[in-house]
Amino acid sequence: MPIRILVVDDASFIRDMVKKHLRDRIADVEVIDAVDGNRALAAMKQQTMDLILSDWEMPNMSGEELLRVVRSDERTAKTPFIMISSRGDRDHVVKAIQSGVSDYLSKPFTPDELLRKVFKQLKLIGKSPTASAPRSAGTQGIAFASVDVLTGGREAVVTATPASAASAPPSAEKQNPVARQVKGKAQLRFANNLTCACVVRDISLQSFSGLIQRTDRLPALFDQAVVDIELGDQKELARLNGYVHTLQAGDNRVDTQVIKITVRFVDNDMDKFEVLSKYIAQR
Incomplete structure (x- = not known):
């Protein structure tokens, strides 16, 4: 069975x-x-x-x-x-x-x-599973590659957009709230104990974009991300789940030390939406 x-x-x-x-x-x-x-x-x-x-x-x-x-x-x-x-x-x-x-x-x-x-x-419980060999990533290629692989070992950072987002009908885009220019702080958490301090620039109920410092370790496109957004002086956090949607060089230099990152949220929790809505409204 x-x-x-x-x-x-x-x-x-x-x-x-x-x-x-x-x-x-x-x-x-x-x-x-x-x-x-x-x-x-x-x-x-x-x-x-x-x-x-x-x-x-x-x-x-x-x-x-x-x-x-x-x-x-x-x-x-x-x-x-x-x-x-x-x-x-x-x-x-x-x-x-x-x-x-x-x-x-x-x-x-x-x-x-x-x-x-x-x-x-x-x-x-006595149901030791039989492990199978990992399947080849095949054509998924860049979706699960590291930034180094994406850039062929060069130091430039590229931007990529999932095919599903690119093919979304115009009506879906109109339904999204307009992102607002805000200033705030967040911490991004990724797998393998990778964390990044982030300056929040644009945010909506669907996604946010911000700036992180370039380091030897960077997340990959489509990596899971937990976004801890500081809500105010109380250092209270809004924890939102998402994935890395885009990565881009912060400026037009190969030695840039700033990375622009966009994270799309995946939560469907109304309580989290309410917290995020209040945060946006206060900005």
């Missing part, structure tokens, strides 16, 4: 990415996805899951609420449950563990981190 893994996240970008990594690296795996806790429960009524990977901060039913229901049902009480969250503070993790999560995965994460957690939990 195939190994069934349920992936729950309100962001389609995250769900699709997790599904791809699981299907690429685990032989005979069936991945079911759900946009929130309610749909996850509906999926579990139809078939038994061997493992649940769930976002913690979701609309309608949070990951914590989903976990409580899962643990209260004798049929699913012992099902491994891996929490995925953009919050990595100790109190948050401790609370999740006390709630009954089997393991914790912090956004953004690498494919290896994801698979290590998944393999560990499946092994604990």
Whole structure:
């Protein structure tokens, strides 16, 4: 029988990415996805899951609420449950563990981190999966390449736009709020413990662009990103999930020390939209 893994996240970008990594690296795996806790429960009524990977901060039913229901049902009480969250503070993790999560995965994460957690939990329930060789990136090429590969080892930085964005109908563009010129500070978090301080220049409910300092390590296009935006004097943060949409040299020099970066948000959480709307309005 195939190994069934349920992936729950309100962001389609995250769900699709997790599904791809699981299907690429685990032989005979069936991945079911759900946009929130309610749909996850509906999926579990139809078939038994061997493992649940769930976002913690979701609309309608949070990951914590989903976990409580899962643990209260004798049929699913012992099902491994891996929490995925953009919050990595100790109190948050401790609370999740006390709630009954089997393991914790912090956004953004690498494919290896994801698979290590998944393999560990499946092994604990006696369902050690058969690993398959990673599939070739094929024509995805630049989408998953590093900046060095994109520039052929040269120091210039290029801009790339996903094909899906380029082919979007004009009507979709009109629906987006107009980005406003603002000044603010944010911290960008990427996988492999890469963090960048960022000056926010343009922001909307769909995306933001800003300036980061050029270093030896830079994110790649389509990398996961968690954007921690400082909301005011209280140093309160708005944590938003997204992916790297464009990278561009800050000025027309090969030795530029400034990189322009655009991150597109992938959250569908109304609470986060409300926080972001207030931030934009104050600017």
